[in-house]
Amino acid sequence: MPTVYKVLGQVNPSATSNTTLYTVPASNSTVVSTLTVCNQASTTANFRVAVRPGGEAITSKHYLNYDTQIPANDQLALTLGITLAAADVVTVYANTANVSFNLFGTEMY
Secondary structure, eight states: EEEEEEEEEEEEOTOOOOEEEEEEOOTEEEEEEEEEEESSSSSEEEEEEEOOTTTTTOGGEEEEEEEEEOOOTEEEEEEEEEOOTTEEEEEESSSSSEEEEEEEEEEEO
């Protein structure tokens, strides 16, 4: 089974909007190694991260982080080691448009 180490997704979502950061391609599986969250504003921001199986709507059970604070002009790196199956989705959200998310990991075909 070939593996590819890569940037899985990068996004700077609109404020208060659930945004797909990454969806596992069909017939693949993925191991997420690191998620970075960068607050580019001069004020504290809040963010959310959810992982949900393909086809499911986001509910409380899917959240890894919920309204977690990140200080002004700071970044946070989360080392996760999450395994995902085809069609699983990583969704992010921030209370301001000044927060960016970068996801790194390995896809297996």
